[in-house]
Amino acid sequence: MELDPEQVRPSITRLRRAHGQLAAVIRMLEEGRDCEEVVTQLAAVSKALDRAGYTIIASGLRQCLADEDGEVDLARLEKLFLSLA
Template identity: 50%
Template sequence: MPEITAAEHKAIVNRLKRAQGQLAAVITAVEAGGDCRTVVTQLSAVSGAIDKAGFAIIAKAMQECMATGSEQDANAPTVAELEKLFLSLA
């Protein structure tokens, strides 16, 4: 993963932890036979939180590639790889 600031890292981790908590609530609701509308709404929130974390990671990788050029770092993702990652979340 490209170098990110401590604040960016913390924001991504917090978003993923929030999604983890939301997913635990979804599992509990499903196990308890919760209302399907509530479960789907909660599941949508989990999906959104995970997607936003993924987009943040990919956006940082794109910034890194544009700033340094992927040719300079053999481990840097190519534009095509970034595009594929981005589309996998869409």
């Protein structure tokens, strides 16, 4: 089962932003930039990834894990959710 494209659009936007931020972190490290600046940008990347993951969970994880009868395997749901923690 696929996620609804309209529901994942905000996650895609966040992931694209994180992609750019990660490229900036790599560039900063290569240029020998200040440690505090690098860590600040790295924290922004981490937060963007977390938010994208949680948005996907909120919008469609239940849909992804439902079986043919519409029942959700709670153990699988918990395991997947905790993988983001």
